[in-house]
Amino acid sequence: MQHFFTRFSLEYTQKVILLLLCIIVGVKVEAQNLVTNGNFSSGNTGFTSEYTYVAPLNNTTLYPEGLYTLTSNPVSIHNLFCSAASISSASGSTVPPSGGTMLVGNGYDGSSKKLWAQTVSLTPNTNYTFTFYAVALTDYTTLSFGLYGNCTRLGQDIKATTTCGWKKYTMTFNSGVLTSLELSIRNISLVTSGNDIGIDDISLVKDNPATNYATISDDFIWQGYTTDWTKADNWGSCTVPTCSDDVVIPAGLTNYPILASNATGAVRSMTIQSGAKVTLNSGSELQVCGDLLNSGTLTTNSTATITMMGTT
Known part of the structure; x- marks a missing residue:
């Protein structure tokens, strides 16, 4: 009888372990976002900017150029901006999943000022995917921002095909020998009027091995x-x-x-x-x-x- 219960207990334990393994394997583990406060839910913290921060008080808050703030509705801080609230969708747009607060900048002309920047730690010789959402808040034809890794321009520039339509931007790169990297979104336009942007849901995650990725050069x-x-x-x-x-x-x-x-x-x-x-x-x-x-x-x-x- 004792031998029977010992064998039964062993078989039962094995089945429980097997069931737990099946459950664990079936769980989809989300990759860790290496960007701090990428959805701006913690407010004006965790990143730097060469624009000047102002509190979102009224529809003249973002005058003149070179200012930024955090808001859930751009028209509330600039009377010429559209109401591209990230919880609503314009035709053909891909809305940021977090909804709510976004970073809004009144585009600065004549220099590549950083609207958003953050230094992240990297593992050498590893592929990473950088993702963010952006929207043109006035004239989409003048929207022109770029993504930089340190001093290197990366991936596709931030251009828009419609006003108030969110677009998701994705770029994969290999870290090479780097152990840290400053990622930044900067103005690349000489135009003063209309180069105005909202950004949200910024993320950086380790990626599976890929064949199409950028390299961070010193050119x-x-x-x-x-x-x-x-x-x-x-x-x-x-x-x-x-x-x-x-x-x-x-x-x-x-x-x-x-x-x-x-x-x-x-x-x-x-x-x-x-x-x-x-x-x-x-x-x-x-x-x-x-x-x-x-x-x-x-x-x-x-x-x-x-x-x-x-x-x-």
Whole structure:
């Protein structure tokens, strides 16, 4: 009899363990969001901004440009904004699942100011997926923001096809050797009027191995807010390039770099794409410590020099 109960207890225990394993396997575990306060439910905390925060008092709160606040209804803090409450849906939009509070910014012109930024810890050589929702609050044709990892522009720019229609943006990248990264959403428009945005439900999660992901590089890509070589915003707002930095001058811009008279600039390598141009004014010097690849136009005015340093 004792042997029977021992065997029965063992079989019963095994069945219970098997049942628990089945239950555990069947549970879908949500990936941990590495972004703090990504839905702004905790208020104006956990992130930084180069815009100026103002309390949401009335429909003139967000005057002039360069201000941001937190609200559930943009029209309540700016009389020209639409009422893109994140709990309602415009035609064709993908509404942020959290609903409620969003970050609203009155777009700043002429520089890549950070509307939202947060530094996150990473595991090296790991894929991550960054997701957020954005909405154009006035004229959608002028909405133009970009996503950055440190100083590198990542993924698709934030453009809109309709006013008041939420859109979900997703970008996957590999951390490489990085153990931390500043993610930021920044203005990339020269337009003052209409470049106004709402963002919500920002998340960063570890991703399964994927073949299509961006890499975080240290290349300096000319943005062209002005023509001033020495203006950090023109290079992504971190700093100007040095002999340690690779530089790309892309085509299709309005403003191209001009190195002012008697000024000195430096790069490791510089690639001037077809249709792009660089101008060196009189007395200026461009030090190139690596390669110079010119498929566009490089103009050197009187007494300007290009010095091939040959150190890298």
